[in-house]
Amino acid sequence: MVSVPRLVVAAPASGSGKTTVATGLMAAFAARGLDVSPHKVGPDYIDPGYHALAVSGSGRTRPGRNLDAYLCGPERVAPLFLHGAAGCDVAVVEGVMGLYDGAAGLGELASTAHVATLLRAPVVLVVDASAQSRSVAALVHGFASWDPRVRLAGVILNKVGSDRHEELLREALDGSGVPVLGALRRVRAVRAPSRHLGLVPVAERRAEAVAAVAALAEQVRAGCDLDALLALARSAPPLADAPWDPADEVARAARPGPGGDGRAAAGSEERPVVAVAGGPAFTFSYAEHAELLTAAGADVVAFDPVRDERLPPGTRGLVIGGGFPEVFAPDLSANEPLRRAVAALAADGAPLAAECAGLLYLARSLDGAPMCGVLPADARMAERLTLGYREAVAVGDSALAVAGTRVRGHEFHRTAVEPGAGEAPAWGLLGPHARAEGFVRGGVHASYLHVHWAAAPGMAARFTARCAAW
Structure with a gap:
C-alpha cells in the first residue's frame, strides 16, 4: 500500500477555471516548500508545461505528467501516477473538460471522474459563478450526487464579482454538504494567451509564463484555504497498486x-x-x-x-x-x-x-x-x-x-x-x-x-x- 496525499481539480465544464486553480494551487503549495507532483487528466501536452513551471518554486524539478485512461488503459492510471508522484509531499491532478465528460461514445472512460475513482482521490469542483447566485447550490448538488463513487469534497468559486456576490454564493451552499474551500475574483492580468491548439506553450513565453504562474499562486493563496486543501489531500486513502517501472x-x-x-x-x-x-x-x-x-x-x-x-x-x-x-x-x-x-x-x-x-x-x-x-x-x-x-x-x-x-x-x-x-x-x-x-x-x-x-x-x-x- 502506497500513501500519496492527492486531490483532483475538476469543473462542471471547460472554461470554468480548472487550469487557473490547479496551476495556482501547485505554485502556492510549492511556495510553501512542498514537493508538489503535477498531473493532467487526458492527452493534453500544453497544461503540463505550466504545471512543471508552477512546481519549480520549491526548488525541485518534476515534469508535468498525463493520466489518460483511454491511451494507457485504466489499469495503468494508478501505477503511472505513483511513478510520477514518488516521494512527493502532495500531488495535484488537473481534470479535463467537465467532470463526467469521457471519450466520445465510451461513457465515463478517460473522464476526470473515472481517473479520480481509479486514484481514490477527493475532488475539488471549480465553479464559474460569474452568472449565478443561489443556483450554484443546485449545480453542486447535482455533481455531488451523480456518481456515489466520486468523492466531491469541496468547491472553489471562480470569477466571483464582489464581496456581496461571494456572500450570496456561500449562503446558498451552506446546506449542500460540500464545503467552500475558496473564492477567486475575476482577474484579467493572469490570463495566458491562446491560439489554434489552446494555450501558448511555456517554452515560447518563458518570462511571461513565470510572471503569470506567480500571479496565479498569489491569487489562489489569497482566495483559497490552503490548509484545508492540504488536509483534504492528506485524507486520500493508500493505493494498493505498484508504481509503474x-x-x-x-x-x-x-x-x-x-x-x-x-x-x-x-x-x-x-x-x-x-x-x-x-x-x-x-x-x-x-x-x-x-x-x-x-x-x-x-x-x-x-x-x-x-x-x-x-x-x-x-x-x-x-x-x-x-x-x-x-x-x-x-x-x-x-x-x-x-x-x-x-x-x-x-x-x-x-x-x-x-x-x-x-x-x-x-x-x-x-x-x-x-x-x-x-x-x-x-x-x-x-x-x-x-x-x-x-x-x-x-x-x-x-x-x-x-x-x-x-x-x-x-x-x-x-x-x-x-x-x-x-x-x-x-x-x-x-x-x-x-x-x-x-x-x-x-x-x-x-x-x-x-x-x-x-x-x-x-x-x-x-x-x-x-x-x-x-
Missing part, C-alpha cells in the same frame, strides 16, 4: 512472443544515442517516452531544430514529437544545415520516429517553406481542427511496431499533409475515422497519431534495438 515494462516487452520484439538494446555494451527534438517548436512529449528509451538502453540527448545546426554527436536514431512547427516554419527552414543532416540520417536508413509536428518537419515543405524533404509530401495550415481519440493498427513492419500491432492514439492538429499517407502507411485507422495514415519509408515512421508509449513499451524496445543495430 519503465525497466520492468521494457524487459517484458523485449521478450519473444506476442507484444514483444525480443531484441532490446538493454544490457548491450554500447548505448545508442537517440536524439529527441525539443525547443520551442517541439514541446509536445510524454516524460515516460524518454524514460522508456533510457530503460531500453538508449542514451537520450535533446536538441533544438530551431537553433542547433548539428545533430548530437553519435546520433543513431531520431525522435521528433509534437509541437508548433507551423509557428516556427521560417526558423526551421532557415536552419538548412540541420535539415540536411536529418535528411542524410534518414537516407542512410537510421530509425526516425516522427509524430504530428515531426511529420510536418520531415515533409518537403510547410506552408511553402522548405523542410527536410524526407517524405514525398507537403504540409499546410488547414481551416478545421482535427481532434479526437483514435484506434489504429500497424499496416506493416516499421522501426516502431510489427505489422498487426493495435494501438490507441490521439490526433490534435490544424494542419493537413498531401498526400495523407504513403505507399506504405504508418497506420490504418479503425472505426468511423477509418483511413490509411502516415508514412513508413526505410527507417522512418511518421504519422499524425500521438501514441503514449507507456501502453506500448515494445515500441521503445524495438526502436532502441533498431538504433543499436544501425
